[in-house]
Amino acid sequence: MLSILLWLPLVFGIVALLVPAARAWVPALAGTALTLVLAAVVAVGFDPGDPGRYAESVSWIPELGISYSLAIDGLSVFLVLLTALAWVPAVAFAASRNAGDGRERLFYFMLLLGETATLGAFLASDLILFVLFFDLMIVPFYFLFGLWGRTRDGATAGGATTKMIIYTLVGSLLMLVAAVAVGFSAEEVSGKPISYSIPELIARGIGESDQYWLFWLFALAFFIKMPLFPFNGWMPDAYRVAPLPALAVFSAVLSKVGAYGFLRVVLPVMPDAAELFQTAILIFAVVSIIYGSAIAFTKIDLRMIIGFSSVAQLGFITLGIFALDETGANGALFQMINHGLVVVPAILIVGLIAERTGSEDLGPMGGLAKNAPIFAVIFLIVTMATLAIPGSPNFIGEFLILNGTFQVSVAIAIVASVGVALAAYYALRMYQRTMQNPLPPGSDSREISLRDALIIVPMVLVLVILAFAPQIVLGETGDAVSAVVEKVGQLG
């Protein structure tokens, strides 16, 4: 079942390579839709009391102890669902704006390969397999950003893309060595033959002195991927050039893989190190929150505002994870879902705004709400969720995170709260400057088309549902998250 879910996008991606270019979006959209249905079936059938339900495992490279094993548990189930959900509007948005450059087949193939790789990272329960999918994720996005990305003056985006791939690969290749070292350290501790199965590694544990340096290799990889300050050097350039549909899933889902890696691998396998370096990571997180929020409100480029607000949000998520507290970690996982749900519509709306004003900068904009009440409402909901207004699921997430952080360090929690206030400023400014004020000449206040509404509204609806019923997520994830945190807690 999980294998079908994992490879389905790639199969449809290959089909997309074989059909005429103008029709390549049909299999792509069908593939992502089917994947979503399948992911929903898995999520509905998921039972937190029986995490081994869908697990599968085949020996892949026996001489190295590497197996192809997939599993789904409370940590991954909603992230898998988020991935499947985020890809549908991205493909649909791309299909509705067919560039007609003759390379659509490659575009959809790469986009769907990206979905398979991302699902693989969430589903893998073998450490090497996880690293493999983590590395693989970057390949399709290199092509998507490099080939279809355009700088403002229309040039291709080689430099920005190379920067992105170098940054992210620095982390993930070092993680490969770290993963191998984890396997050998656990082998030494347990005296049993080598295995990279993550549950097995957790049961065996690794030597304390090994934990201290391996921790940082993993942390570096995940920080770059998220990205947290000061590892975000690749982010502005990449965000500036990326094609919007690819950027939507990249920002919504790929950044979560890094945070997920902490919960999946770092905390349970390296609990001593996690405890020792807790304060250091919390400081990283809080610096990212302040830095991201502060930069976001100095920017006028909509993509930059969303990009830097993501840095701040990922800071919040890291804060929640490293509160090493049940409340905080549950909030962090919940916030990963919320942020993913907010970012996809936000980025696609940037595309709609640019179509109406011819610009992605706040400066010359305004008044778009004039003849477009529905469009304005959709954007307003997204904006409110971004600033985590009470009543939005993001508020619940941030509240839980801060609640958890207060129990560790009041000072850090207070500083982090400043980030919430800053978010209100930049998010509201974004809404005001685009939707309100007089409409400048050259801009066109058009209502959102039915087609675009169909693409964007479903994700906004999910957001609204989660605001009323966060238990849908929190109820299922609670046990798994608590287990991770308790693993660290047992040490104290």
Next chain:
Amino acid sequence: MTFQPPEIDYWALSPVIALVFGLALTVVLAVAGRLARIAPAAAILSMVVAGGLLIGQWGESKDVIGGTLELDGLSITFSLLILLAGIVAVLFSLGDPAAREAGRPDFLALLLGSVLGMVLLTQANNLVTFFIALELFSIPLYALCGTDLRREDSLESGLKYLIIGSLGSATLLFGMAFVYGASGATGFEQIADGLSSSDLLGDPIILTGVGLVTVGLAFKVSLAPFHQWTPDVYQGAPTAVTAFMAVATKLAGFAVFARFFLTALEPLADEWDVILAAIAAISIVVGNLGAISQDSLKRMLGYSGIAQAGYMVGGIVVASTEGVEALSFYLAAYLALNLGTFAVLVVREQRDGSDDSIESLRGIGRRDRALAWPITIGMLGLIGLPPTVGFLGKLYLITALVDGGWTWLGILIVLGSMASLAYYLRVVGTVWSGETESPGHAPGPSSRLLGLIVGVGIVFAVLSIGFGILPDPLYDFAAQAGEAIGSLPG
């Protein structure tokens, strides 16, 4: 003491005999007038026959001639890969002006002679056969590099390779003399016995010998700081020859490198592992830094080959069966990735008359997918990205290194891979960007031949992905080499 003629196992020697016969045939065909046309077929046939015989000997392990040559998993695995590279090189050379210039049968005879030397070198188990085989593969290569007579840099390349290669050979020979002096033996096993029974283990004489042999071999497989010839020779030599050199000399060199260090010098492993690790580290740094600024694809591959050789040495440094397996898997992967890339270069050169600059590849992603994909996969694989076989090759090497307690070298390998992104990705970026310009068509050989070479590139690209997903068949093949060296810890 009476003279005892050595026993010759003709069945074990048969692949070598097939190659000698093929070599003789091509030489005869060179003067046979119109029959010269069948020389390529004869050369390929003799290599196919030799390969078939080697496959027939799969799993065997025995002395060939009184212990001077050893037929075992290591020599069979590496010889098969060398023969594959040889066959592909013949295909590449069919439309190469350099081969026409030199007289095709002559060119092929040189190539076959070099292949013969390499196959012998993988079997060499004695200082004498070691040196003879090394020279047998080197000398034809010096000539091959200079076969593009109209190009000054081809001649320069041949001469440079000759002078530096001879220096390497001389150093190696000098080192061998020390090793012989210390151990009193020429056979690899006997050297090991002699070294462990004598009290010379830490003696400067034997260490000097080991050092000189290391330097000599480092010249041959282009490890830094003995690499200076590599970029010039790669660039100057005809592309078919460069392709052959890039993979086959590494295969042959590393086969004897592994066998000599892990059998004859095994008692000294604690002395030389640090030296080799240092050479690996220098090669990784020098190769990667050198490659970044190159505009010529062949020069870039030359420099990156130095870094890749540095990674490979890791498989010897750990002195374990795992290490040799990883080395042999990595070399097999390297062969597929490189030959796929070179196939593209050969077609570009022979069909479109383009030079080897990276810039000349601009835009082929738009107009020529059949060329763009193999080179893209080749570059991604050489970086070591999944799902290519290059990723698993690095994984095997790193696993062996971490297991053997050489984690820092493993980390250096991935740092090197990161630096390599800068130049490998530049090629990928160039291939897929830019607008179409009409390619200039040079008067070239028949399109059926070019179709075949394009096919070769595609086959290697498919293999690179296929073995990246299902590595077992290739791993089982490579593992033969590791099992051959029995004295090592698991």
